[in-house]
Amino acid sequence: MSDKHLHIIAFDIPYPPNYGGVIDVWHKLRTLYQYNVKIHLHCFEYPGRERTDKLEQYCASVNYYKRQLGFKQALSTKPYIIATRKNKDLLQNLLKDNYPVLFEGLHSCYYIDNPKLKGRTKVYRESNIEHRYYYNLFTTSRHLYLKTYYLTESIKLRFFEKKIKHASAAAVVSKADQEELQYRYPDLKVKLIPSFHSHDQLDCKAGAGDYVLYHGNLEVPENENAALYLLNEVFKQYSRKFIIAGMNPTPRLKKAVETIDNAELIANPAQEKMNELIKEAHVNLLVTFQATGLKLKLLNALYRGRFALVNDLMVRGTEFRKLCHIANTPEQIKAKLNELFKTSFKTEDLKGRNALLDEHYSNHSNAEKLLDLIYS
Numbered sequence: 001m002s003d004k005h006l007h008i009i010a011f012d013i014p015y016p017p018n019y020g021g022v023i024d025v026w027h028k029l030r031t032l033y034q035y036n037v038k039i040h041l042h043c044f045e046y047p048g049r050e051r052t053d054k055l056e057q058y059c060a061s062v063n064y065y066k067r068q069l070g071f072k073q074a075l076s077t078k079p080y081i082i083a084t085r086k087n088k089d090l091l092q093n094l095l096k097d098n099y100p101v102l103f104e105g106l107h108s109c110y111y112i113d114n115p116k117l118k119g120r121t122k123v124y125r126e127s128n129i130e131h132r133y134y135y136n137l138f139t140t141s142r143h144l145y146l147k148t149y150y151l152t153e154s155i156k157l158r159f160f161e162k163k164i165k166h167a168s169a170a171a172v173v174s175k176a177d178q179e180e181l182q183y184r185y186p187d188l189k190v191k192l193i194p195s196f197h198s199h200d201q202l203d204c205k206a207g208a209g210d211y212v213l214y215h216g217n218l219e220v221p222e223n224e225n226a227a228l229y230l231l232n233e234v235f236k237q238y239s240r241k242f243i244i245a246g247m248n249p250t251p252r253l254k255k256a257v258e259t260i261d262n263a264e265l266i267a268n269p270a271q272e273k274m275n276e277l278i279k280e281a282h283v284n285l286l287v288t289f290q291a292t293g294l295k296l297k298l299l300n301a302l303y304r305g306r307f308a309l310v311n312d313l314m315v316r317g318t319e320f321r322k323l324c325h326i327a328n329t330p331e332q333i334k335a336k337l338n339e340l341f342k343t344s345f346k347t348e349d350l351k352g353r354n355a356l357l358d359e360h361y362s363n364h365s366n367a368e369k370l371l372d373l374i375y376s
Helices: 020-033 053-057 088-094 130-140 144-166 175-184 221-235 251-258 271-280 296-304 330-340 347-361 363-375
Strands: 004-010 037-045 061-066 101-104 122-125 169-172 189-192 211-217 241-247 263-267 283-286 307-310
Touching: 004 020, 004 363, 020 037, 020 053, 020 101, 020 296, 020 363, 037 088, 061 088, 122 363, 130 144, 130 221, 169 175, 169 363, 175 189, 189 363, 211 221, 211 271, 211 296, 221 241, 221 251, 221 330, 241 271, 251 263, 271 296, 283 296, 283 330, 296 307, 296 347, 307 330, 347 363
Parallel strands: 004 037, 004 101, 037 061, 101 122, 122 169, 169 189, 211 241, 211 283, 241 263, 283 307
Antiparallel strands: none
Protein backbone atom coordinates (compact mmCIF):
# COMPACT_ATOMS: atom_id res chain seq x y z
CA MET A 1 0.00 0.00 0.00
CA SER A 2 1.35 3.42 -0.92
CA ASP A 3 1.73 6.11 1.70
CA LYS A 4 -1.45 7.78 2.86
CA HIS A 5 -1.66 10.84 5.11
CA LEU A 6 -4.23 11.17 7.89
CA HIS A 7 -4.95 13.74 10.60
CA ILE A 8 -6.13 12.15 13.86
CA ILE A 9 -7.56 14.44 16.55
CA ALA A 10 -7.30 12.68 19.92
CA PHE A 11 -9.17 13.91 22.99
CA ASP A 12 -6.21 13.05 25.22
CA ILE A 13 -2.56 12.04 24.98
CA PRO A 14 -3.00 8.37 24.03
CA TYR A 15 -0.02 7.06 25.99
CA PRO A 16 0.07 5.23 28.30
CA PRO A 17 -2.92 3.26 26.99
CA ASN A 18 -4.41 2.66 30.44
CA TYR A 19 -8.09 3.42 30.01
CA GLY A 20 -10.82 2.67 27.46
CA GLY A 21 -10.74 5.55 25.00
CA VAL A 22 -6.99 5.96 24.70
CA ILE A 23 -6.51 2.21 24.35
CA ASP A 24 -8.46 2.40 21.10
CA VAL A 25 -6.46 5.41 19.88
CA TRP A 26 -3.02 4.05 20.78
CA HIS A 27 -3.49 0.66 19.17
CA LYS A 28 -5.09 2.29 16.14
CA LEU A 29 -1.90 4.34 15.72
CA ARG A 30 0.38 1.35 15.90
CA THR A 31 -1.80 -0.71 13.53
CA LEU A 32 -2.25 2.02 10.90
CA TYR A 33 1.51 2.59 10.99
CA GLN A 34 1.92 -0.97 9.71
CA TYR A 35 -0.18 0.03 6.68
CA ASN A 36 2.20 2.90 5.84
CA VAL A 37 -0.26 5.57 6.97
CA LYS A 38 1.50 8.86 7.70
CA ILE A 39 -0.33 9.98 10.81
CA HIS A 40 -0.46 13.60 11.85
CA LEU A 41 -1.60 13.37 15.46
CA HIS A 42 -3.23 16.22 17.34
CA CYS A 43 -3.83 15.65 21.04
CA PHE A 44 -5.05 17.70 23.97
CA GLU A 45 -3.04 17.81 27.15
CA TYR A 46 -3.95 18.62 30.71
CA PRO A 47 -2.61 17.67 34.17
CA GLY A 48 -2.08 13.96 34.69
CA ARG A 49 -1.05 13.04 31.13
CA GLU A 50 2.49 13.92 30.10
CA ARG A 51 3.97 14.46 26.64
CA THR A 52 5.84 11.43 25.38
CA ASP A 53 8.18 10.55 22.53
CA LYS A 54 6.43 7.15 22.31
CA LEU A 55 3.94 8.73 19.91
CA GLU A 56 6.68 9.59 17.44
CA GLN A 57 7.31 5.89 16.83
CA TYR A 58 4.07 5.72 14.84
CA CYS A 59 3.30 9.31 13.83
CA ALA A 60 4.79 11.51 11.12
CA SER A 61 4.02 14.53 13.30
CA VAL A 62 2.62 15.15 16.79
CA ASN A 63 0.96 18.38 17.89
CA TYR A 64 -0.09 19.17 21.45
CA TYR A 65 -2.76 21.65 22.51
CA LYS A 66 -3.57 22.79 26.01
CA ARG A 67 -7.09 21.90 27.07
CA GLN A 68 -8.87 25.08 28.19
CA LEU A 69 -10.36 24.02 31.53
CA GLY A 70 -12.33 26.44 33.65
CA PHE A 71 -15.62 28.05 34.60
CA LYS A 72 -15.86 30.06 31.36
CA GLN A 73 -16.05 26.87 29.30
CA ALA A 74 -18.68 25.47 31.67
CA LEU A 75 -20.94 28.38 30.69
CA SER A 76 -20.63 27.63 26.97
CA THR A 77 -23.66 26.42 25.04
CA LYS A 78 -21.42 23.61 23.79
CA PRO A 79 -20.72 20.58 26.01
CA TYR A 80 -17.83 21.10 28.43
CA ILE A 81 -15.88 18.13 27.04
CA ILE A 82 -16.00 19.81 23.61
CA ALA A 83 -15.76 23.52 24.52
CA THR A 84 -12.53 22.83 26.44
CA ARG A 85 -10.99 21.39 23.28
CA LYS A 86 -11.40 24.46 21.11
CA ASN A 87 -8.04 25.64 19.78
CA LYS A 88 -7.41 27.91 16.78
CA ASP A 89 -3.94 26.44 16.27
CA LEU A 90 -5.54 23.03 15.69
CA LEU A 91 -7.77 24.44 12.96
CA GLN A 92 -4.84 26.23 11.31
CA ASN A 93 -2.80 23.02 11.31
CA LEU A 94 -5.65 21.11 9.68
CA LEU A 95 -5.87 23.76 6.96
CA LYS A 96 -2.23 23.40 5.92
CA ASP A 97 -3.14 20.49 3.63
CA ASN A 98 -6.12 18.56 2.36
CA TYR A 99 -5.58 15.25 4.16
CA PRO A 100 -8.56 13.35 5.65
CA VAL A 101 -9.39 14.00 9.31
CA LEU A 102 -10.38 11.37 11.90
CA PHE A 103 -12.18 12.89 14.89
CA GLU A 104 -11.69 10.62 17.91
CA GLY A 105 -14.86 10.75 19.98
CA LEU A 106 -17.40 13.54 20.18
CA HIS A 107 -14.91 15.30 22.50
CA SER A 108 -12.71 16.20 19.53
CA CYS A 109 -15.47 17.42 17.18
CA TYR A 110 -15.45 21.17 17.87
CA TYR A 111 -14.46 21.91 14.27
CA ILE A 112 -16.33 19.11 12.50
CA ASP A 113 -18.86 21.57 11.03
CA ASN A 114 -16.41 24.42 10.43
CA PRO A 115 -17.00 25.95 6.97
CA LYS A 116 -13.24 26.03 6.32
CA LEU A 117 -13.22 22.21 6.40
CA LYS A 118 -16.12 21.87 3.99
CA GLY A 119 -15.32 19.35 1.30
CA ARG A 120 -12.70 17.52 3.39
CA THR A 121 -12.99 13.84 4.17
CA LYS A 122 -14.03 13.86 7.84
CA VAL A 123 -14.67 10.62 9.72
CA TYR A 124 -16.27 10.60 13.17
CA ARG A 125 -14.93 7.83 15.41
CA GLU A 126 -17.69 7.01 17.90
CA SER A 127 -16.80 5.35 21.18
CA ASN A 128 -20.02 6.00 23.13
CA ILE A 129 -23.49 7.47 22.76
CA GLU A 130 -22.21 10.30 24.93
CA HIS A 131 -25.47 11.97 25.93
CA ARG A 132 -26.82 8.66 27.22
CA TYR A 133 -23.57 7.94 29.04
CA TYR A 134 -23.76 11.28 30.85
CA TYR A 135 -27.44 10.83 31.62
CA ASN A 136 -26.63 7.53 33.29
CA LEU A 137 -23.93 9.29 35.31
CA PHE A 138 -26.61 11.80 36.36
CA THR A 139 -28.92 9.03 37.57
CA THR A 140 -26.20 7.25 39.57
CA SER A 141 -24.30 10.20 41.06
CA ARG A 142 -24.84 10.94 44.75
CA HIS A 143 -23.65 14.57 44.74
CA LEU A 144 -25.91 17.47 43.74
CA TYR A 145 -23.11 19.40 41.98
CA LEU A 146 -22.15 16.39 39.87
CA LYS A 147 -25.77 15.51 39.13
CA THR A 148 -26.31 19.04 37.83
CA TYR A 149 -23.18 18.89 35.70
CA TYR A 150 -23.97 15.46 34.25
CA LEU A 151 -27.56 16.36 33.39
CA THR A 152 -26.57 19.67 31.79
CA GLU A 153 -23.79 17.99 29.83
CA SER A 154 -26.14 15.25 28.67
CA ILE A 155 -28.59 17.80 27.25
CA LYS A 156 -25.82 19.75 25.52
CA LEU A 157 -24.33 16.56 24.08
CA ARG A 158 -27.70 15.44 22.72
CA PHE A 159 -27.98 18.67 20.71
CA PHE A 160 -24.30 18.84 19.70
CA GLU A 161 -24.31 15.28 18.39
CA LYS A 162 -26.38 16.46 15.40
CA LYS A 163 -23.22 18.09 14.04
CA ILE A 164 -21.84 14.68 13.08
CA LYS A 165 -24.05 14.89 9.98
CA HIS A 166 -21.25 17.11 8.62
CA ALA A 167 -18.92 14.08 8.67
CA SER A 168 -18.28 12.01 5.57
CA ALA A 169 -18.82 8.84 7.57
CA ALA A 170 -18.87 7.42 11.10
CA ALA A 171 -16.97 4.43 12.50
CA VAL A 172 -18.76 2.99 15.53
CA VAL A 173 -17.71 0.38 18.07
CA SER A 174 -20.86 -1.71 18.52
CA LYS A 175 -23.78 -2.99 16.49
CA ALA A 176 -26.29 -1.31 18.81
CA ASP A 177 -24.61 2.07 18.36
CA GLN A 178 -24.47 1.52 14.60
CA GLU A 179 -28.21 0.88 14.43
CA GLU A 180 -29.02 3.90 16.58
CA LEU A 181 -26.86 6.41 14.69
CA GLN A 182 -27.94 5.09 11.31
CA TYR A 183 -31.58 5.51 12.34
CA ARG A 184 -31.06 9.07 13.58
CA TYR A 185 -28.79 10.12 10.68
CA PRO A 186 -29.98 8.13 7.65
CA ASP A 187 -27.80 10.08 5.19
CA LEU A 188 -24.60 9.34 7.14
CA LYS A 189 -22.54 6.28 6.22
CA VAL A 190 -22.16 4.40 9.52
CA LYS A 191 -19.77 1.44 9.64
CA LEU A 192 -19.13 -1.00 12.47
CA ILE A 193 -15.42 -1.00 13.35
CA PRO A 194 -14.84 -2.30 16.91
CA SER A 195 -12.21 -0.78 19.20
CA PHE A 196 -8.53 -1.43 18.58
CA HIS A 197 -6.73 -3.20 21.39
CA SER A 198 -3.41 -4.63 22.56
CA HIS A 199 -3.96 -8.23 21.49
CA ASP A 200 -2.72 -9.96 18.38
CA GLN A 201 -3.48 -13.45 19.70
CA LEU A 202 -5.01 -15.24 22.70
CA ASP A 203 -2.91 -15.53 25.83
CA CYS A 204 -5.16 -17.58 28.11
CA LYS A 205 -4.09 -20.14 30.70
CA ALA A 206 -5.69 -23.56 31.12
CA GLY A 207 -6.58 -24.89 34.55
CA ALA A 208 -8.22 -23.20 37.53
CA GLY A 209 -7.81 -20.08 39.62
CA ASP A 210 -8.92 -19.40 43.17
CA TYR A 211 -10.49 -15.93 42.86
CA VAL A 212 -13.02 -13.81 41.01
CA LEU A 213 -11.79 -10.55 39.45
CA TYR A 214 -13.53 -7.28 38.62
CA HIS A 215 -11.31 -4.72 36.90
CA GLY A 216 -11.69 -1.28 35.36
CA ASN A 217 -10.94 2.41 35.78
CA LEU A 218 -12.34 2.78 39.29
CA GLU A 219 -12.58 6.57 39.27
CA VAL A 220 -15.27 6.32 36.58
CA PRO A 221 -18.65 6.35 38.38
CA GLU A 222 -20.05 3.56 36.20
CA ASN A 223 -17.21 1.21 37.20
CA GLU A 224 -17.29 2.22 40.86
CA ASN A 225 -21.03 1.55 41.00
CA ALA A 226 -20.54 -1.87 39.41
CA ALA A 227 -17.81 -2.77 41.93
CA LEU A 228 -19.97 -1.60 44.86
CA TYR A 229 -22.92 -3.58 43.54
CA LEU A 230 -20.86 -6.76 43.38
CA LEU A 231 -19.41 -6.15 46.83
CA ASN A 232 -22.72 -5.46 48.56
CA GLU A 233 -25.10 -7.67 46.63
CA VAL A 234 -22.94 -10.69 45.79
CA PHE A 235 -19.80 -11.03 47.91
CA LYS A 236 -21.00 -9.69 51.25
CA GLN A 237 -22.59 -13.07 51.92
CA TYR A 238 -20.54 -15.21 49.59
CA SER A 239 -17.27 -16.83 50.57
CA ARG A 240 -15.34 -16.80 47.29
CA LYS A 241 -12.26 -14.59 47.14
CA PHE A 242 -13.06 -11.39 45.25
CA ILE A 243 -10.43 -9.01 43.88
CA ILE A 244 -11.17 -5.54 42.55
CA ALA A 245 -8.33 -3.96 40.57
CA GLY A 246 -7.99 -0.69 38.71
CA MET A 247 -7.04 2.95 38.55
CA ASN A 248 -7.71 5.49 41.28
CA PRO A 249 -10.31 3.85 43.54
CA THR A 250 -12.33 6.35 45.57
CA PRO A 251 -12.36 6.50 49.39
CA ARG A 252 -15.93 5.23 49.25
CA LEU A 253 -14.87 2.08 47.41
CA LYS A 254 -11.85 1.54 49.68
CA LYS A 255 -14.07 1.73 52.74
CA ALA A 256 -16.58 -0.72 51.27
CA VAL A 257 -13.85 -3.29 50.52
CA GLU A 258 -12.57 -3.07 54.10
CA THR A 259 -15.93 -4.27 55.43
CA ILE A 260 -15.84 -7.56 53.50
CA ASP A 261 -13.33 -10.17 54.66
CA ASN A 262 -13.07 -12.07 51.38
CA ALA A 263 -12.60 -8.92 49.24
CA GLU A 264 -9.30 -7.31 48.22
CA LEU A 265 -8.61 -4.04 46.44
CA ILE A 266 -5.52 -3.61 44.24
CA ALA A 267 -5.14 0.06 43.38
CA ASN A 268 -3.29 1.27 40.29
CA PRO A 269 -1.59 -1.99 39.34
CA ALA A 270 1.11 -1.81 36.68
CA GLN A 271 -0.03 -3.16 33.32
CA GLU A 272 1.97 -6.36 33.81
CA LYS A 273 0.28 -6.93 37.17
CA MET A 274 -3.17 -6.30 35.71
CA ASN A 275 -2.49 -8.74 32.90
CA GLU A 276 -1.43 -11.35 35.45
CA LEU A 277 -4.57 -10.78 37.56
CA ILE A 278 -6.81 -11.25 34.53
CA LYS A 279 -4.94 -14.36 33.41
CA GLU A 280 -4.83 -16.07 36.81
CA ALA A 281 -8.46 -15.40 37.83
CA HIS A 282 -10.82 -18.33 37.54
CA VAL A 283 -13.64 -15.96 36.58
CA ASN A 284 -13.51 -12.42 35.24
CA LEU A 285 -16.79 -10.96 36.49
CA LEU A 286 -17.92 -7.81 34.71
CA VAL A 287 -21.26 -6.04 34.98
CA THR A 288 -22.52 -2.71 33.73
CA PHE A 289 -25.72 -0.72 34.09
CA GLN A 290 -25.54 0.99 30.70
CA ALA A 291 -25.18 -0.63 27.30
CA THR A 292 -23.06 1.99 25.54
CA GLY A 293 -19.95 1.58 23.44
CA LEU A 294 -17.72 -1.47 23.48
CA LYS A 295 -16.42 -2.69 26.84
CA LEU A 296 -12.68 -2.96 26.28
CA LYS A 297 -12.17 -4.53 29.70
CA LEU A 298 -14.30 -7.46 28.52
CA LEU A 299 -12.28 -7.75 25.32
CA ASN A 300 -9.15 -7.82 27.48
CA ALA A 301 -10.65 -10.54 29.69
CA LEU A 302 -11.53 -12.69 26.67
CA TYR A 303 -8.07 -12.44 25.15
CA ARG A 304 -6.26 -13.15 28.46
CA GLY A 305 -8.65 -14.73 30.93
CA ARG A 306 -10.43 -17.97 31.63
CA PHE A 307 -14.20 -17.81 32.18
CA ALA A 308 -16.03 -14.52 31.60
CA LEU A 309 -19.24 -13.94 33.55
CA VAL A 310 -21.25 -10.87 32.57
CA ASN A 311 -24.73 -9.39 32.60
CA ASP A 312 -26.82 -8.80 29.48
CA LEU A 313 -26.02 -5.10 29.23
CA MET A 314 -22.28 -5.84 29.08
CA VAL A 315 -22.65 -7.73 25.79
CA ARG A 316 -25.58 -5.96 24.17
CA GLY A 317 -24.82 -5.01 20.57
CA THR A 318 -21.64 -7.12 20.42
CA GLU A 319 -20.59 -10.63 19.41
CA PHE A 320 -19.32 -11.33 22.93
CA ARG A 321 -22.49 -13.09 24.14
CA LYS A 322 -21.38 -16.30 22.42
CA LEU A 323 -18.17 -16.33 24.49
CA CYS A 324 -19.53 -15.42 27.92
CA HIS A 325 -21.66 -16.83 30.69
CA ILE A 326 -24.65 -14.60 31.46
CA ALA A 327 -26.17 -13.76 34.85
CA ASN A 328 -28.33 -10.73 35.67
CA THR A 329 -29.19 -10.93 39.37
CA PRO A 330 -27.07 -11.51 42.50
CA GLU A 331 -28.63 -14.94 42.91
CA GLN A 332 -27.87 -15.87 39.30
CA ILE A 333 -24.29 -14.61 39.65
CA LYS A 334 -23.70 -16.74 42.76
CA ALA A 335 -25.22 -19.83 41.13
CA LYS A 336 -23.14 -19.39 37.99
CA LEU A 337 -19.96 -18.86 40.02
CA ASN A 338 -20.63 -22.08 41.93
CA GLU A 339 -21.02 -23.87 38.61
CA LEU A 340 -17.86 -22.41 37.07
CA PHE A 341 -15.67 -23.16 40.09
CA LYS A 342 -16.51 -26.85 39.61
CA THR A 343 -15.03 -26.67 36.11
CA SER A 344 -11.43 -26.46 34.96
CA PHE A 345 -10.74 -24.20 31.99
CA LYS A 346 -9.55 -26.24 29.02
CA THR A 347 -7.50 -25.11 26.03
CA GLU A 348 -10.04 -26.70 23.66
CA ASP A 349 -12.51 -24.11 24.97
CA LEU A 350 -10.40 -21.51 23.17
CA LYS A 351 -11.01 -22.71 19.61
CA GLY A 352 -14.38 -21.03 19.23
CA ARG A 353 -13.22 -17.97 21.13
CA ASN A 354 -10.19 -17.49 18.90
CA ALA A 355 -12.23 -17.85 15.72
CA LEU A 356 -14.87 -15.32 16.76
CA LEU A 357 -12.42 -12.76 18.09
CA ASP A 358 -10.31 -13.03 14.96
CA GLU A 359 -13.37 -12.60 12.74
CA HIS A 360 -14.82 -9.53 14.48
CA TYR A 361 -12.08 -7.93 16.58
CA SER A 362 -8.82 -8.35 14.66
CA ASN A 363 -6.88 -5.09 14.62
CA HIS A 364 -5.69 -5.72 11.09
CA SER A 365 -9.07 -6.47 9.57
CA ASN A 366 -10.54 -3.46 11.35
CA ALA A 367 -7.68 -1.26 10.12
CA GLU A 368 -8.50 -2.32 6.57
CA LYS A 369 -12.17 -1.47 7.12
CA LEU A 370 -11.23 1.95 8.51
CA LEU A 371 -8.88 2.69 5.62
CA ASP A 372 -11.56 1.72 3.16
CA LEU A 373 -14.02 4.05 4.91
CA ILE A 374 -11.57 6.95 4.82
CA TYR A 375 -10.01 6.58 1.38
CA SER A 376 -12.65 4.84 -0.75
